[in-house]
Amino acid sequence: MPAFNKILIANRGEIACRVMRTAKELGYRTVAVYSEADAGARHVQLADEAVCIGPAQVNQSYLVIDNIIAAAQKTGADAVHPGYGFLSENADFARACEAAGIVFIGPTVEAIHLMGSKRLSKIAMLAAKVPCIPGYEGAEQDDETLIREAARIGYPLMIKASAGGGGRGMRLVHEASELTTQIRTARSEAQNAFGSGELILERAVIKPRHVEIQVFGDQHGNIVYLGERDCSVQRRHQKVVEEAPCPVMTPELRKAMGEAAVKAAASVNYVGAGTVEFLLDQSGEFFFLEMNTRLQVEHPVTELITGQDLVAWQIRAAEGKPLPLKQDEIQLCGHAMEVRLYAEDSAKNFLPQTGQVLRWEPELLDGVRIDHGLVEGQEVTPFYDPMLAKVIAYGATRDEARRKLVRAVEECVLLGVNGNQRFLANLLKHPEFAAGNATTAFIGEHFNDDPSLTPQLPGASELAVAAALLYQESANSRAHQRELAGWRSAGSAPWSFTLKQGEQKFTVELDVVAAGSQPKLQACVGESKIDLQLLASDGRWLTLQLDGIRRRVAYQHDGEKLWLYGPFGNLELTDVTHEPAGGQNAASSGTVKAPMDGAIVDVLVSEGTPVTKGQLLVVLEAMKMEHPLKAGVDGIVRRVQASKGDQVKNRQVLVEIEATEA
Incomplete structure (x- = not known):
């Protein structure tokens, strides 16, 4: 051994x-x-x-x-x-x-090779009598063959890259007129992403659940399954929420799917951790999707409901030891749910974010587990996947796990780099998800108009808190008498602050109602008046009373930048109170800037080129994704300040366009 x-x-x-x-x-x-x-x-x-x-x-x-x-x-x-x-x-x-x-x-070379190809693995699963979606998985890959096979399968159908995953090389085709274009796009994307343009076709299963079975094998021929995970909530074919057990699972269906997964693993003499993924349709019929020959991102939910350490099982299997439990000894208890914390801005079409992690302070609650790789001060770079952490909650019931997860997500303080906490919390609180009804169509059907998906201006309360923090620091720095503890007297003139979010500016007027070590203030933001009392602050947490309610707010102040964390998400403001009047205006829509740190994949224009609004100018790669940068106006390209292969910084000017008159 x-x-x-x-x-x-x-x-x-x-x-x-x-x-x-x-x-x-x-x-x-x-x-x-x-x-x-x-x-x-x-x-x-x-x-x-x-x-x-x-x-x-x-x-x-x-x-x-x-x-x-x-x-x-x-x-x-x-x-x-x-x-x-x-x-x-x-x-x-x-x-x-x-x-x-x-x-x-991990598993054997042979198992990895076979299951790494959707085409070859499906052929093997058909031979092993594992239920599969009707489709085409043949070796002939010319357009004519694929068009003929698509007509046999019928519409709607899915085109899938045989290699890889993550939604790349995958297209849903509703009618024959779209097929040729979608085949070529999927093939090109698959070739670029995985080095193989091989495709398969499958009948589209509409509004299914994505249910996967955790399997484990050892070197002695033993294979078991450790229940299932529901991964139906997805965005662009990438998982957002994973939970165990599946909300609609029955003991009979679990046994049938588990035995099918074991059959799939046994067909390749599987050793170690593996996941067999299925689509479960609304009638209760299930179909093999693919097998992942590794530990899954979402393995913690299985660990929590089984009480087992799957990494320990992996090590044990690699040592040649038998599996620690037999099938009838595996028990499922309670419910677990997981979400992925990403460095991305859901309000800007989930644009990946880069920058320095100034604060990382998750609140660990009973029944909550946070798997992460973060330290304060580290840079989130454009070179890797934007996932920062996984937040997982366990409860006796599904709703208990869901409630705990909502709180844990909302309490994960991340400042300096924007995260997707607000999107995740809103999704978990959605009535359709809370009821356990989510399918793979959930986000498209029920969540497209959620406030977390569009830019939101900071509210009057958030602006008032920000101004109060700036007032405290400014007043302290100017204090001349120790007994004043740094606060200006109540009789002083109002303080005025100008705060900037993006290109939007906001004015906050602060009146000092009562001075002292815990001053009372009144903030005026437009027509709104907000009463505040500052109780304590330590450079990380502010305790205050806001309109009669005592609250704690996480914050970070660095130069002119102020970050606040709360129900409104990760709010970044710039103090421009002392910016000279008539300062340089924000770049016009004729200036194209890098939306994040990244590498230039392609520059499609040169100086003197006429362009139209919406025309693709530059392709930027960051965090394993390509981001098209387009013209905001009709005009003439006057300057190109980037070349293919360049590493560029966030907000760096790449192209300048002189707008033409309408």
Whole structure:
């Protein structure tokens, strides 16, 4: 049996920290690998040893097999845990570990290779009598064959990239007239994303639930399933909420789906953690979707309802030990629910965010687990997936777990980088989700008009709190007499503050009603009057009374920037009170700026080029996504200040257009 003592985690972020926690608890030494951009990351700090494996770009660091193998050999690591993403489902990586005499904590090379192809895995599942969606998974990939097979399958249908995931290379086609264009788009996207343009076609299952079964196998031929997870709430085919058990599951359906998943795993002699994903239609019929040959992002919900540590199970299986439980010994208890905290702005079409994490202060409650890879002061860079943390809650019932999760999400203080907490909390509170009725169509049908999806101006209360904080600091800095404790007398003239959010400016007038160590103020914002009393502040938390209600507000003040955290989300304001009159105006719509740090993939115009409003000018890549930047006006390109391959900073000017008269 293979045995090992030191585990290298070939990953970063929260999953690297998660694996290290269990490895340490089991007595193993741990090794982190990191890119130059991650030198100060939490997973590096937690590991016993760490090795830099290259520059920030993933194709020069985390995806370079030779560098990771070399790091293992240098540190004497005799096992590798791949986490999820990166090389976790790369058969060549598993093969390289095997060749170097390093235990790969995962399935066999053959299983990874087969299940990594939607086309080949579906053929194998059909042979194993696992229920599959009717479609085409043949080797002939020319347009004529695909068009003929689509006519046989019928519409609507799904085009899917055979390789990869994350919604890339996936298209829903409603009628034959769209097919040729969608085939070419999906093939191109798949080729660019995964290096393979191979496609499959499937009958579209409308408004299904996405239900996946956690399976585990050992080297002795034992395979079990540990219940299911419902991952139906999705955006652009990417999971938003995961929960266990599925709200509509019955014991009979669980047994049928579990046995089908075990059959799928057994067909490839599966070892370790795997997930068999199914679509469950409204009639209760289910169909094989794909198998992920790794630990899933959402594995904590299974851990919470089973009381098992799945990473410990993975290590045990890799050591050659039998599974710790037989099928009839696995019990499900309670309900668990998970959401993914992303550095993205849901009000700006989920634009990924970059910058420095100034505050990270999640509130840990009973029944709440937070898996994360964050430390205060670290940079969120454009080079990696924007997921920062996972917030998971457990309760005796589904609604208890949901309530706990809402509170935990709302109490996760993240300042300096915008997060998606408001979007997540609103979604979890939606009546349709709360009732357990969500399908994969939920967001499109029930959530498109949610306030978290459109820019919101700060309210009068938030502006009043911000001005009060600035007043406190300004008054303290100007105080000349110790006994005044830094506060101006009540008889002083009103204080006036000008605050800026984006390009919008707001004026707040503050009257000091009563001075002292806990001054009473009245703020005027437009027609609104808000009464405040400042009770205490320590540079991180402000305690105040607002219109008679005592509250605590997390904040961070850095120069002219002030960040507030609360029910309104992560609010970033700039104090422009002392900005010179007639200062430089904001860039007109003829100026195209980078929306975040990133790399220029393509520049499609040159100086002197006439352009029309909405025309694509530049493609920026950040956080594994491409972002098209378009002209805001009709006009002539006067300056191009970026080239293909350039690394650019947030708000950097890329293109300037001289608008033409209407």
